[in-house]
Amino acid sequence: DLPLVSNVELNEMRKKCEVDIKQMYHCRQCRADAIGTLSEDHSIDFRNIGCEGCISKCSGKAEKNEPEETAPEGGKYKFAISSKSGINIDQHFGHANEFYIYSYDQGRIRLLEKRNVDKYCMGIYDCVDEEDKMSKIVRTIEDCDGVIVLRIGEEPREKLEAKNIKVMEMYDSINKAVAKAAKELEKAAKPEILPITESDN
Numbered sequence: 001d002l003p004l005v006s007n008v009e010l011n012e013m014r015k016k017c018e019v020d021i022k023q024m025y026h027c028r029q030c031r032a033d034a035i036g037t038l039s040e041d042h043s044i045d046f047r048n049i050g051c052e053g054c055i056s057k058c059s060g061k062a063e064k065n066e067p068e069e070t071a072p073e074g075g076k077y078k079f080a081i082s083s084k085s086g087i088n089i090d091q092h093f094g095h096a097n098e099f100y101i102y103s104y105d106q107g108r109i110r111l112l113e114k115r116n117v118d119k120y121c122m123g124i125y126d127c128v129d130e131e132d133k134m135s136k137i138v139r140t141i142e143d144c145d146g147v148i149v150l151r152i153g154e155e156p157r158e159k160l161e162a163k164n165i166k167v168m169e170m171y172d173s174i175n176k177a178v179a180k181a182a183k184e185l186e187k188a189a190k191p192e193i194l195p196i197t198e199s200d201n
Contacts, residue, residue, distance in 0.1 A: 075186045077104045079178055080115070080141040080165075082149040089170055089177045093152035095119060099141055102174065104182040109175050115140050134159055141165065145185060148177050 014023040082096040083089060097119050101112045117137045134156060141147065146166040157167045166188070168181050 075104060075182050075189075076106065077145040077182050077185055078102070078112075078143060079104065079181055080144045080147045081174060081177070082147070083174065086174075088173055089148055089150055091150055093147070093149040093156055096149075099147075100174070101141075101144065102178050104178055109178045117141075138163055138165075146181050148181055 011025065014025060017023055079102045080099040081089060081102060082091040082093055083100055084091045084095075086100065096117065098114050098116045100114055103110050103112050117140050118133050137156075138159060142163055142165070144165055146168055147160055148168050148170065150171055151169055152167055160167050166181075166185060168177075168184065170177055170180065172180065
């Protein structure tokens with residue numbers, strides 16, 4: 001329940017520290033797991049690489065392997081994902097300034113690209129061009145079958161679904177979320193077969 005450190009406090013600490021080591025004042029977001037450059041975060045490329053096995057051995061605790069979420073292998077879909085970390089579905093639709101575009105093709109999940117967008121309405125003073133911003137976001141991701149977000153408002157949901165873009169809210173790792181979303185789209189695409197009763201004869 002502690003408050004976030006303000007930029008003023010952060011810069012004061014940087015000034016004290018730069019006596020010993022050169023500081024960066026133009027970070028976009030401070031993260032211990034960041035990999036790459038300020039403009040190109042490559043953390044997502046190393047998601048499954050590391051010493052997870054070593055951590056479990058060194059700690060003396062065997063990690064419980066969770067079963068991977070599987071989706072139907074026949075489908076081919078494209079998803080726009082709102083993520084702060086590039087690892088989990090952990091961002092509100094309205095806070096996104098970029099979307100990770102993932103493909104699901106016969107069971108294979110792959111990152112295709114990142115697409116930049118203007119943040120949707122963030123408050124009463126930022127809603128002047130709300131309609132125009134939403135239109136631009138829709139145009140940016142209109143080739144996607146679905147959008148996966150942590151949360152989304154009713155109005156943007158309706159506008160996306162009017163363009164046949166399925167909106168799914170969840171918190172999970174990106175790969176598991178894409179598998180779940182593909183399963184949901186596959187299920188929606190199959191017509192429900194009702195059992196024949198005696199009254200139908």
